[in-house]
Amino acid sequence: MTKGNRRKDSSANINFSKKSRGRKRRKRLNMKKILLLLLIVVTIGGCAKIALAYRHEQEIARIETENKEKLKKLLENNQDSQKVVGQKKEFKEKVGVDAQKVWNALNAYDYDNGGKKEVFLTFDDGPSTTNTPKVLEILKNNGVKGTFFVIGRSLRMDGAPEILKQIYEEGHAIGNHSYSHDYSYLYPSRVLNMNNFLEDFNKNSELINKSLGMDNFSTRVIRCPGGQLSWKETTPLNEYMIKNNMASIDWNALNGDAEGAKKNADQLYDFAVKSSAGNNLIVLLMHDTYGKEETVKYLDKMIKYYKSNGYEFKTLV
Numbered sequence: 001m002t003k004g005n006r007r008k009d010s011s012a013n014i015n016f017s018k019k020s021r022g023r024k025r026r027k028r029l030n031m032k033k034i035l036l037l038l039l040i041v042v043t044i045g046g047c048a049k050i051a052l053a054y055r056h057e058q059e060i061a062r063i064e065t066e067n068k069e070k071l072k073k074l075l076e077n078n079q080d081s082q083k084v085v086g087q088k089k090e091f092k093e094k095v096g097v098d099a100q101k102v103w104n105a106l107n108a109y110d111y112d113n114g115g116k117k118e119v120f121l122t123f124d125d126g127p128s129t130t131n132t133p134k135v136l137e138i139l140k141n142n143g144v145k146g147t148f149f150v151i152g153r154s155l156r157m158d159g160a161p162e163i164l165k166q167i168y169e170e171g172h173a174i175g176n177h178s179y180s181h182d183y184s185y186l187y188p189s190r191v192l193n194m195n196n197f198l199e200d201f202n203k204n205s206e207l208i209n210k211s212l213g214m215d216n217f218s219t220r221v222i223r224c225p226g227g228q229l230s231w232k233e234t235t236p237l238n239e240y241m242i243k244n245n246m247a248s249i250d251w252n253a254l255n256g257d258a259e260g261a262k263k264n265a266d267q268l269y270d271f272a273v274k275s276s277a278g279n280n281l282i283v284l285l286m287h288d289t290y291g292k293e294e295t296v297k298y299l300d301k302m303i304k305y306y307k308s309n310g311y312e313f314k315t316l317v
């Protein structure tokens with residue numbers, strides 16, 4: 001072998017081992033790529049699984065929350081459907097009117113009630129065992145409903161709770177007119193005392209429920225003894241009424257059965273007719289408590305007067 005051939009041989013060997021090392025490196029590189037790819041595939045798979053499980057959990061939580069809310073609403077609706085506010089439902093739907101709207105209308109300048117004639121017969125200070133049953137009979141015979149603003153002082157009398165039940169059963173509305181009806185307690189020095197007022201009205205509210213034997217009854221309508229407009233600093237009462245979705249209502253007509261000299265049935269009729277004149281919307285103040293026998297005597301004629309003049313009979317709720 002010549003010197004030149006030996007050089008050729010050795011360079012060929014070098015080339016061969018270079019090629020072989022290159023192949024091995026490529027092989028290793030490919031293996032690394034495959035492993036990396038596998039790792040990526042496994043990682044992506046794992047992540048996808050985790051994401052899926054997370055989404056699944058979220059979905060379950062969402063459904064659970066939704067179901068809880070549905071159940072809560074269902075329970076609330078059920079409780080609401082069992083609540084009775086002011087008047088037996090079937091009658092309230094027919095003749096009940098939001099007392100706050102009526103009061104706002106009466107206080108609006110030149111209110112004409114859109115040509116509709118409506119009268120609200122209201123009876124204060126009862127129920128009495130002497131006159132209220134007769135009032136109820138007259139209302140029944142005329143097929144009309146009224147609103148009874150009851151007081152605790154009358155309700156605690158023997159036999160009064162039964163009459164309140166009758167008022168309710170026969171479809172009339174019930175309003176709260178305080179427990180004591182005591183001006184000096186409710187409005188010392190003619191100024192509204194909110195603490196005394198609320199204590200007294202809440203006490204009567206409890207007595208109304210006890211008398212009716214219903215814990216699901218409430219009334220949102222109150223009438224201040226003496227009328228709210230007679231007293232000073234009643235703004236806190238207005239604020240309380242708005243906040244609690246309640247209404248305080250006075251009247252815009254009266255038969256005078258608690259004012260001035262005692263009147264007989266004819267005089268009460270004349271008084272009420274005069275007082276109602278020119279009004280399409282009338283809230284008539286009367287009393288069904290003890291000593292109001294003349295009111296019982298005049299009532300039928302009064303109802304017929306409103307009927308013949310085209311008035312519809314409504315209740316305050």
Ligand SMILES: [Zn+2]
Nearest residue numbers: 124125225226
């Ligand atoms: Zn009164």
